[in-house]
Amino acid sequence: MKLEKKIIKPPLWILLELTHKCPLECTYCYNQLDFANTKDMMSKEDWFKVMEEARAMGAVQLGISGGEPLLNKDLLEIVKKANDLKFYTNLITSGVGADISIVPKLKEAGLKTVQLGIQSPDEHTTTLITNNKTAFNDKMAFAKSCKDNGLQLIINTCITRQNIHQIGEIIEMAEKLGANYLEIANIQYYGWALENINALLPTRAQLDEAKAITNHYREHRKDMKVFFVVPDYFATRPKACMNGWGSTFLTINPDGVALPCNTANTLPLTFPNVKEHSVEAIWNDSEAFNYFRGDSWMREPCRTCDEKEKDFGGCRCQAYALTKDMHVADPVCDKSSFHHVVTDKVEESLSSSQEPIYRNKINSMNIIAGRLAKSCK
Amino acid sequence: MQREKFLVVNNHFQLQYEEKQSCYVLLYPEGMVQLSFSAGEIMNLCDGTKSCDDIIMALTEKFSDESIENDIVEFLDEAMNRDWIIYHEA
Numbered sequence: 056m057k058l059e060k061k062i063i064k065p066p067l068w069i070l071l072e073l074t075h076k077c078p079l080e081c082t083y084c085y086n087q088l089d090f091a092n093t094k095d096m097m098s099k100e101d102w103f104k105v106m107e108e109a110r111a112m113g114a115v116q117l118g119i120s121g122g123e124p125l126l127n128k129d130l131l132e133i134v135k136k137a138n139d140l141k142f143y144t145n146l147i148t149s150g151v152g153a154d155i156s157i158v159p160k161l162k163e164a165g166l167k168t169v170q171l172g173i174q175s176p177d178e179h180t181t182t183l184i185t186n187n188k189t190a191f192n193d194k195m196a197f198a199k200s201c202k203d204n205g206l207q208l209i210i211n212t213c214i215t216r217q218n219i220h221q222i223g224e225i226i227e228m229a230e231k232l233g234a235n236y237l238e239i240a241n242i243q244y245y246g247w248a249l250e251n252i253n254a255l256l257p258t259r260a261q262l263d264e265a266k267a268i269t270n271h272y273r274e275h276r277k278d279m280k281v282f283f284v285v286p287d288y289f290a291t292r293p294k295a296c297m298n299g300w301g302s303t304f305l306t307i308n309p310d311g312v313a314l315p316c317n318t319a320n321t322l323p324l325t326f327p328n329v330k331e332h333s334v335e336a337i338w339n340d341s342e343a344f345n346y347f348r349g350d351s352w353m354r355e356p357c358r359t360c361d362e363k364e365k366d367f368g369g370c371r372c373q374a375y376a377l378t379k380d381m382h383v384a385d386p387v388c389d390k391s392s393f394h395h396v397v398t399d400k401v402e403e404s405l406s407s408s409q410e411p412i413y414r415n416k417i418n419s420m421n422i423i424a425g426r427l428a429k430s431c432k
Numbered sequence: 433m434q435r436e437k438f439l440v441v442n443n444h445f446q447l448q449y450e451e452k453q454s455c456y457v458l459l460y461p462e463g464m465v466q467l468s469f470s471a472g473e474i475m476n477l478c479d480g481t482k483s484c485d486d487i488i489m490a491l492t493e494k495f496s497d498e499s500i501e502n503d504i505v506e507f508l509d510e511a512m513n514r515d516w517i518i519y520h521e522a
Contacts, residue, residue: 115464
C-alpha cells in the first residue's frame with residue numbers, strides 16, 4: 056500500500072486561447088496545422104468557470120491569447136472577471152482585429168499588460184510575414200494607444216530568417232514606441248513553423264550576429280529590458296519545456312480542451328474538456344496531465360541522466376514531431392540517438408529554396424485533407 | 433531614498449496576499465515573487481499615503497522594535513531599484 060500521496064502543486068499560470076481565428080497568417084505560427092478543426096465552443100460563462108476554478112486552486116497569472124483574442128466579443132468581460140478574481144492579466148495580441156477604441160476599455164476593465172506581436176519595423180516585411188496589408192499600421196496605432204492609456208507594453212518580435220537582419224531596427228522601434236520590455240523570440244519549430252522550417256530557420260552566423268547586436272544594446276542603454284530567446288535547434292541540451300509537464304502551466308483551447316502546453320494535443324493522448332470536468336479534477340486526476348509527471352515514463356538516456364531534474368527530458372511535442380515517439384528524449388539533446396534529425400534539418404534548411412506557406416484556413420483544410428488521403432491509402 | 437515622500441506600488445505590478453501560499457506575492461508579466469513576512473509587511477504599507485518615515489514609525493510601533501529601521505530603509509531602496517515601488521506624486 057502506498058502511504059505517501061503524490062503531491063501535485065497547483066497550476067500558477069493559465070492561458071486562455073479564446074479562438075484560433077486570426078486576421079494574420081504568420082508563417083511561424085506554432086498553432087496546430089489542423090486548427091481549422093478547432094471550433095469556438097466556449098461561452099463567456101464557460102471561461103468564467105475556468106477562471107474561478109483555477110483561481111481557487113491558487114493560479115495567479117492569466118494569459119489571454121489565441122489565434123487573435125480581440126476577435127472574441129466577450130473579451131472585455133473576460134478581462135474584467137479575471138481582474139475581479141485578482142489574476143495578473145496579460146493580453147497576448149497582434150493588435151489587429153478590433154477597433155482601436157477597445158484599448159481604453161481594456162485598461163478600464165483592469166488589464167495589466169499587453170504583449171503585442173510586431174514582426175518588423177517596416178510595412179513591407181510585416182506584410183510579407185503576416186500576409187495582411189494593414190497589419191503594420193494597425194500595430195503601430197495599437198502600441199501608441201496602449202502607452203497613451205497607461206498600459207504596460209511588451210513588444211514581442213518572433214525572429215526567423217525573414218526578419219533576423221532587422222534586429223537593430225527592431226530594438227530602435229520598440230524603444231521609440233516606449234515598450235517596457237522587448238522580447239526577441241527566436242521561434243521554436245512547432246506547427247506552421249515546423250512545416251515552414253526550410254524557409255525560416257536562420258543560420259548560426261545570423262543568430263550570433265543578432266545576439267551580439269542585442270548585447271551591445273543591453274550594455275549601452277538600460278531603460279528598456281530586452282530578452283533574447285535562443286532557438287533550441289542550435290542547442291545541445293533541450294529546454295525545460297513548460298517547467299515540466301503539468302507542473303506550472305495550463306492552456307485551455309477554444310473548444311474547451313485542457314492542455315499542459317499549447318501544442319500538447321498534437322500528441323497521441325486524450326485530453327479532458329473543461330466543459331465536462333473541473334479544472335481541479337483535470338489537473339490532479341486526469342490520465343493525460345499525469346502521463347509525463349515525474350520520471351517513471353523516461354527511457355534512456357533520460358532515465359539515468361544527471362540533468363533530468365533540470366530539463367525533464369525536454370519537450371514531448373518536439374520528441375513526437377521529430378521521432379514519432381513521445382517517450383524518447385527531446386532530439387535537441389546531443390545524447391539522444393535521434394539528435395541527427397535536428398542537425399539534418401538545420402543542414403537541409405540552409406540549402407533550401409522552399410517558400411513558406413501562410414497559416415490560414417484554406418491551407419489548414421488542405422493539410423487535413425492531405426492527412427485523410429494518406430491514412431486512407 | 434527621499435524619506436518624506438509618499439510611496440506606492442508600481443501599477444505595472446500587482447501586490448496581494450495569497451492564502452494558498454501563505455504570503456504576500458508580487459506579480460509581474462509571466463512571473464511572481466514570494467515576499468518574506470517582513471517584505472510583505474513593508475510593501476503592504478506602500479499605499480500612496482505613507483512615506484518611508486511613516487512606514488518605519490508604523491512598523492517599529494507594531495513590532496515594538498526600533499532596530500528594524502535600517503532593514504526597512506534597505507528594503508525600500510532595493511524595492512525602488514527593482515521598480516516595485518515608486519514615489520507617489522499627488
